[in-house]
Amino acid sequence: MGLRDRLDVASPRWFSRLRTSALLVALATPACTGIFGDPDKVPGPKGNEGVESLNARSQFPRLSHAQWENTTRDLLRLDARTGMSASFTRDPLGGVFDNNEIVLQVTPGLWSDYQVAAEELSALVTSSSELLGRIVPADTGGDQEARVREFVTSFGLRAFRRPLTDVEVGRFLALYRSAPEVLTDTDPFVGGMQLVLQAFLQSPFFVYRVNAGGTPRPDGLIPLTGYEIATNLSYFLWNTMPDDTLLEAATSGELSTPEGVHAYAKQMLEDPRAHEVVGSFHGQLYKFEHYLDLAKDPELFPNFTPEMGEDMAREAEMFVEHVVFSQNGSLADLFTSRTAFVNDRLAEVYGLEGDHSEEFKQVTLDPAQRSGLLTRIGFLASNATARQPDTIHRGVFVNLRLLCSKLPSPPNNVEALPASTEGTNRDRVDAHTGKGTCGAACHATMINPIGFAFENYDALGQWRTMDNSLPIDAADEFHFASGAQRFENGVELSQVIAESDEAHSCYAKHWLQFGLGRDTTDADAPLLVKIAESSRGGAPVKELILDLVASDAFLTRSPVEAP
Numbered sequence: 001m002g003l004r005d006r007l008d009v010a011s012p013r014w015f016s017r018l019r020t021s022a023l024l025v026a027l028a029t030p031a032c033t034g035i036f037g038d039p040d041k042v043p044g045p046k047g048n049e050g051v052e053s054l055n056a057r058s059q060f061p062r063l064s065h066a067q068w069e070n071t072t073r074d075l076l077r078l079d080a081r082t083g084m085s086a087s088f089t090r091d092p093l094g095g096v097f098d099n100n101e102i103v104l105q106v107t108p109g110l111w112s113d114y115q116v117a118a119e120e121l122s123a124l125v126t127s128s129s130e131l132l133g134r135i136v137p138a139d140t141g142g143d144q145e146a147r148v149r150e151f152v153t154s155f156g157l158r159a160f161r162r163p164l165t166d167v168e169v170g171r172f173l174a175l176y177r178s179a180p181e182v183l184t185d186t187d188p189f190v191g192g193m194q195l196v197l198q199a200f201l202q203s204p205f206f207v208y209r210v211n212a213g214g215t216p217r218p219d220g221l222i223p224l225t226g227y228e229i230a231t232n233l234s235y236f237l238w239n240t241m242p243d244d245t246l247l248e249a250a251t252s253g254e255l256s257t258p259e260g261v262h263a264y265a266k267q268m269l270e271d272p273r274a275h276e277v278v279g280s281f282h283g284q285l286y287k288f289e290h291y292l293d294l295a296k297d298p299e300l301f302p303n304f305t306p307e308m309g310e311d312m313a314r315e316a317e318m319f320v321e322h323v324v325f326s327q328n329g330s331l332a333d334l335f336t337s338r339t340a341f342v343n344d345r346l347a348e349v350y351g352l353e354g355d356h357s358e359e360f361k362q363v364t365l366d367p368a369q370r371s372g373l374l375t376r377i378g379f380l381a382s383n384a385t386a387r388q389p390d391t392i393h394r395g396v397f398v399n400l401r402l403l404c405s406k407l408p409s410p411p412n413n414v415e416a417l418p419a420s421t422e423g424t425n426r427d428r429v430d431a432h433t434g435k436g437t438c439g440a441a442c443h444a445t446m447i448n449p450i451g452f453a454f455e456n457y458d459a460l461g462q463w464r465t466m467d468n469s470l471p472i473d474a475a476d477e478f479h480f481a482s483g484a485q486r487f488e489n490g491v492e493l494s495q496v497i498a499e500s501d502e503a504h505s506c507y508a509k510h511w512l513q514f515g516l517g518r519d520t521t522d523a524d525a526p527l528l529v530k531i532a533e534s535s536r537g538g539a540p541v542k543e544l545i546l547d548l549v550a551s552d553a554f555l556t557r558s559p560v561e562a563p
Helices: 012-028 044-049 065-075 108-126 129-135 144-160 166-177 188-202 226-237 244-252 258-269 272-285 288-292 307-326 331-336 344-350 377-382 391-402 425-433 440-452 490-498 501-516 522-536 541-549
Strands: 339-342 361-364 476-480 483-487
Touching: 065 144, 108 129, 108 188, 144 166, 144 188, 144 244, 166 188, 226 244, 226 258, 226 272, 226 541, 244 258, 258 272, 258 541, 272 288, 272 307, 272 501, 288 307, 288 377, 307 331, 307 339, 307 344, 307 377, 307 541, 331 490, 331 501, 339 344, 344 377, 377 391, 391 425, 391 440, 391 501, 425 440, 440 476, 476 490, 483 490, 490 501, 501 522, 501 541, 522 541
Parallel strands: none
Antiparallel strands: 339 361, 476 483
């Protein structure tokens, strides 16, 4: 019998059997105690939201590659991420965020990647007494079998994010004992630890976040267990496994009430890992990674250097961190704040005077020229060609990512706008896509008006008042659900967007997608409206997150699993 055959707990058969096995476990396991698990009580958020059902979702969302990296680092108590997932089979695109459960499948190629990574990680840890000592109880000279059992029990709780059953403990102990037959040239203890670690890291209960416990409430929704809530909290707010404190809270029942979940979530938001997650949310939503691959015409923009892309991304990250955490700010603040963080290269583009260096420092931008993320050079330069502002892409980006407008896909073989030496950039765009053209349906009413608002910013995001020796015209109007709103430029448009229902509803929708790891549907409407209204009323971003984790959508599951 080969090594992988002995790792029955990690074989492909387990992946195929996971759903059946987990359901059997759910049927055989007593209900979690506490309010969430009490089938006779319905917690407050349901009544507040007025929901009668939840969107069906997978009970077994897979870890994203980033979550796998963070989890293996924390589970094995390594000093840093190993970077092994960089060679994993890549996940296909699945919407805006990288944690959408729809695309997180275990393909044959990824299964092989997991096997190789488990073998390499277990070899890495067991080859170092210092690393092994971080996860294995100290050898006190007592019963070695008891020492291994203690390890399997404590490590298993962290690896599976729940206590192991006696059967599972026994299976891992048997695997440990088999080491002399499998790894004949290895010290039996070290070899046993290597096999056990491999098995844990290949187990579906490690690779998937299993939500299979709980007993249905009278309304049919199934409350998650304390361990499932701890797991979902940790992967949402920290993008990694629960730490020891959170697991202890689950064990002691402290996560069995909405108040308990709220209290822990509030603490978790102050952790640097939550700052990183909130930054990742905004980075993915607003495509900060696009700032890293810019090219500008050196004759028109001699002050541009390739390093500026990283500067722009860093500026955007520091701005989000400042608004959300330092200022406890809201979505409206992200669109209207004049605070920025610049080094010498960015200061020149913004036209700032004074002494600047490589170090970023906080500044206040000209309120007549800048207002929030949409007037920052990262957004403007990344939605531009090497020579000209890209009016259409600026308008499309705002419609799709900030307002969640429904734009049809562009027709095939769309040709680029022809170059012109006459008139302004707005004249050129209007002549080919404006009223009276074949593209007027979307461009003239939805895309171009918003894009024109940014005509005061050139292809690098520098402020300008003239284009091709002609005055800039950045004024237009956009039809929101509440009616047409007129604006004179990008600063005024930012203010209009910050006050629009569409922007807050869109922002709430994206937080639901990110926090729940799935697409939203009509069943999410009551929660979406609640969070959008809170945002529209000026609630800080952190409060919106806390509203989400206190919802039925986060704390319970539908009795029906998504197909």
